Amino acid sequence: MNDTTVFELSGVSYSYHNRIVALRDVDLTIRAGEALVILGPNGSGKSTLLKILDGLYRPTSGRLVAFGHDITAAADDPELGYWLHQRVGLVFQEPDVQLFSPTVFDDVAFGPLQLGWPSERIRQAVATTLDELGITHLADRAPFELSGGEKKRVALATVLVMDPEVILLDEPTANLDPRSRAQLIELLTELHRRGRTLVIATHELDLAAALASRIVVFGEREHRPIAEGPPDRILTDQKLLIAANLVHEHLHWHGPIVHSHLHWHDAEHQHEHS
Amino acid sequence: MHIPDGYISPATALAYYGATLPFWYVSTQRLRSQLAGRTVPALALFSAFLFVVMMFNVPVPGGTTAHVVGSVLAAIVLGPWAAVVATSVALIVQALFFGDGGILAIGANCFILAVAMPLVGYGVFRLIAGRSPLESRRRLLAAGLAGYVGINVAALLVGLTLGIQPLLWSENGRALYSPYGLDVAVPAMLIPHLTIAGAAEAIVTLTGLALVRRLSPELLGTTTSLPVVAPSSRRGLLILLAAIIVLLTPLGLVASGTAWGEWSAQELEQRVGYVPSGLARWEGWWQAPLSGYALSWLPADASAVQQALAYILSAIVGIGLVSAVIFALRLLVRPRTPTHS
Amino acid sequence: MPRRNFVEKTLLDLAGAIEHSVYAEELARRSGLLQRIDPRVKVVVLGFAILVAASLRSWPTQVALLTLLVALLVASRIPPGAIARLLFGLPLFTLVVAAPALILVPGPELLRLPFGLSVTTTGAWSVLTLLLRVTASLAAASALVLTTRWADLLAALRAFRVPLVFVLVLAMAYRYVFVLLELLQDLLLARRSRLLRRDENTEQRRWLSSALGVLFQRSLRTSEQVYLAMAARGYRGEPRTLRNPSLAETDWLALSLGSAAFAALWLVDLARL
Numbered sequence: 012m013n014d015t016t017v018f019e020l021s022g023v024s025y026s027y028h029n030r031i032v033a034l035r036d037v038d039l040t041i042r043a044g045e046a047l048v049i050l051g052p053n054g055s056g057k058s059t060l061l062k063i064l065d066g067l068y069r070p071t072s073g074r075l076v077a078f079g080h081d082i083t084a085a086a087d088d089p090e091l092g093y094w095l096h097q098r099v100g101l102v103f104q105e106p107d108v109q110l111f112s113p114t115v116f117d118d119v120a121f122g123p124l125q126l127g128w129p130s131e132r133i134r135q136a137v138a139t140t141l142d143e144l145g146i147t148h149l150a151d152r153a154p155f156e157l158s159g160g161e162k163k164r165v166a167l168a169t170v171l172v173m174d175p176e177v178i179l180l181d182e183p184t185a186n187l188d189p190r191s192r193a194q195l196i197e198l199l200t201e202l203h204r205r206g207r208t209l210v211i212a213t214h215e216l217d218l219a220a221a222l223a224s225r226i227v228v229f230g231e232r233e234h235r236p237i238a239e240g241p242p243d244r245i246l247t248d249q250k251l252l253i254a255a256n257l258v259h260e261h262l263h264w265h266g267p268i269v270h271s272h273l274h275w276h277d278a279e280h281q282h283e284h285s
Numbered sequence: 286m287h288i289p290d291g292y293i294s295p296a297t298a299l300a301y302y303g304a305t306l307p308f309w310y311v312s313t314q315r316l317r318s319q320l321a322g323r324t325v326p327a328l329a330l331f332s333a334f335l336f337v338v339m340m341f342n343v344p345v346p347g348g349t350t351a352h353v354v355g356s357v358l359a360a361i362v363l364g365p366w367a368a369v370v371a372t373s374v375a376l377i378v379q380a381l382f383f384g385d386g387g388i389l390a391i392g393a394n395c396f397i398l399a400v401a402m403p404l405v406g407y408g409v410f411r412l413i414a415g416r417s418p419l420e421s422r423r424r425l426l427a428a429g430l431a432g433y434v435g436i437n438v439a440a441l442l443v444g445l446t447l448g449i450q451p452l453l454w455s456e457n458g459r460a461l462y463s464p465y466g467l468d469v470a471v472p473a474m475l476i477p478h479l480t481i482a483g484a485a486e487a488i489v490t491l492t493g494l495a496l497v498r499r500l501s502p503e504l505l506g507t508t509t510s511l512p513v514v515a516p517s518s519r520r521g522l523l524i525l526l527a528a529i530i531v532l533l534t535p536l537g538l539v540a541s542g543t544a545w546g547e548w549s550a551q552e553l554e555q556r557v558g559y560v561p562s563g564l565a566r567w568e569g570w571w572q573a574p575l576s577g578y579a580l581s582w583l584p585a586d587a588s589a590v591q592q593a594l595a596y597i598l599s600a601i602v603g604i605g606l607v608s609a610v611i612f613a614l615r616l617l618v619r620p621r622t623p624t625h626s
Numbered sequence: 627m628p629r630r631n632f633v634e635k636t637l638l639d640l641a642g643a644i645e646h647s648v649y650a651e652e653l654a655r656r657s658g659l660l661q662r663i664d665p666r667v668k669v670v671v672l673g674f675a676i677l678v679a680a681s682l683r684s685w686p687t688q689v690a691l692l693t694l695l696v697a698l699l700v701a702s703r704i705p706p707g708a709i710a711r712l713l714f715g716l717p718l719f720t721l722v723v724a725a726p727a728l729i730l731v732p733g734p735e736l737l738r739l740p741f742g743l744s745v746t747t748t749g750a751w752s753v754l755t756l757l758l759r760v761t762a763s764l765a766a767a768s769a770l771v772l773t774t775r776w777a778d779l780l781a782a783l784r785a786f787r788v789p790l791v792f793v794l795v796l797a798m799a800y801r802y803v804f805v806l807l808e809l810l811q812d813l814l815l816a817r818r819s820r821l822l823r824r825d826e827n828t829e830q831r832r833w834l835s836s837a838l839g840v841l842f843q844r845s846l847r848t849s850e851q852v853y854l855a856m857a858a859r860g861y862r863g864e865p866r867t868l869r870n871p872s873l874a875e876t877d878w879l880a881l882s883l884g885s886a887a888f889a890a891l892w893l894v895d896l897a898r899l
Contacts, residue, residue, distance in 0.1 A: 329798030
């Protein structure tokens, strides 16, 4: 694992319509190759943070550096945004907003088309990505014909096809049944193993336990990090978790579960390891 | 309310396409500059929203229900240009996908429901609302009335469009398209719209505006305060109108049965009073191929347009036959090898 | 029988629309005759058929056209039941609408009715002509729409130089119609499950306006999120698509033969004037 900095946020704040505060004076460093879990309850500003990291929202104040370039203004500068989006991909919480094309194929091909790849390379890349995610059979389906788990995978495919160095994921396991969830966690683990930088926003402790190499906890009133550290330390700190509204006193968490989910393999999946 | 295919003649349908195209062009151009990168998703969601509004069965006082169009509400909330595009797209999706309204009739339906209705309704709204404050009651009443007037203008246009069909396209007393004259078609369209459908449209326009005002006031602040017809674009509008008239005139002439081709230079002189010199020069040229290869089996009184049409059609048949023969020959000659298609 | 209220009516309409599109998608995936032909060719040939349907004047050619189109539908594995529903729905409505024309169109008497009314021959011919025309137009439109997947139809429009912005808006609108229809369905079902007594007209309208509001807000929010999702994948306001593959030999044959058949019908019709 190398130690290069991917993102450097200093004093970043964001508020909607200049009234509703989402982030307050955030300082954060994200390093290449880590799997950073942003842990926080609903409304603590996690989603906003991911959109700022992807250059979609412009911070109300503060400075944002990615890969050594100041990208604070990326949201208002299409060329800067374009440069950033070749290296950073964002998987939205709601797959319905990410799957806007008539078919799965069109959706996965959308990103590469915007990057101006030649047609043959696009077809090749789409085929490979669908294959790796085991969804080749969905290629000419319309989005409304897909199940929740399938939608999530397609949404991930639309980002993976562009081969980004950093993948930002917003509540990736929300509304997934247990099997789809296990499959997704396994897939993300594999991506991390292959050296991708992952930034995952969630309020689910077991997801953090399964994936994180480092955890940053966001407070719901503070709208910024209130704790930071390796998973074994953060996830065992009951006081912190209760204070951050991540567990409830009467319905709480008994330490990190050690990778106990069922593993899932099928023919398509094997290609990932080649 | 949507005209299906078969009720209006192709000439009427094409004339409506001609009339709608400039509005589509102008509105997409304007929206592109207004909405920049957001154009596509914004228009798509507006259209989807209108589509869903058209699915509503709205309860009307008296216990019945009626469907609404919603394009006047769209014009008031989103601005007239967005209303034109969003309603058109909703109507096209309905026609292509759900068989609501004809395909050839898309031009007519779009002109009536997506151009005339929102623009007239918007005009009525601006006229009555005047400079009254955004939260005033008057604006709501203006919206309701605008919806009512808009839908009735649309109904009137549908009535007129259907009503002229038997006048212009009949053969020995037999109507070729919609059979009712203006005296039946216009009241048949207007009476239900002046009462039930008009009430439903007024209700939806009024409550819709009240709601947007409460939930997303920032939306009204920006779109309605935009000068919609700026001085410079007023000229654009005039040019547009002129273009439409120029476009409609020849189509109208075809429509009325006296086809272009029938005018000899002499006839034209009687009608217009002079012969454009260009036409006189070309007359011999363009009549030659027709007279040279007259189709003997066409009726003797077939007009030049019909003859030209017959030529084009025969050409299409000819190409079809030739390609069929070539294809058949190739199938016979080619060795049978499995091909991946 | 209690009259269905607007909630029930709208729910039925919604279910019908969703079911229709799922079914249409299924039909378009079958391996029939028209499904195998390139969508661009279908748009040209069947678009031409719609124009021919609108132009024919004599009943024999109209009947011939209708027969040809129904044969195409059958060859494309559209179930007979679906074809029948298609060919009796709108035409039946047309028959009801046009029935008074039997009497209203002036002309020689064909059949005497009570109250001094009579059916005229011209009236009967008018109704028959309209009926055949509407049915044939519908059959042609269905042959195009039911055998072509929406995505392919859009790609075909793109091939005809319809502006890309317009095609994209059309594609995306159709996409989100489903999201909003499902939302509306949930709203209506939630209302129905809470409904204990017959509701008043004013209350109905109040509910209607709040449902409109929820839908509208959802549309606004979704459009902004979709824009961000597009931007996140490198969209800079200039839409792009993949080029369509070139036409196969059979497509060219379908194009020329199909157009020829419809053109021939029109020619015969012209000759019979």
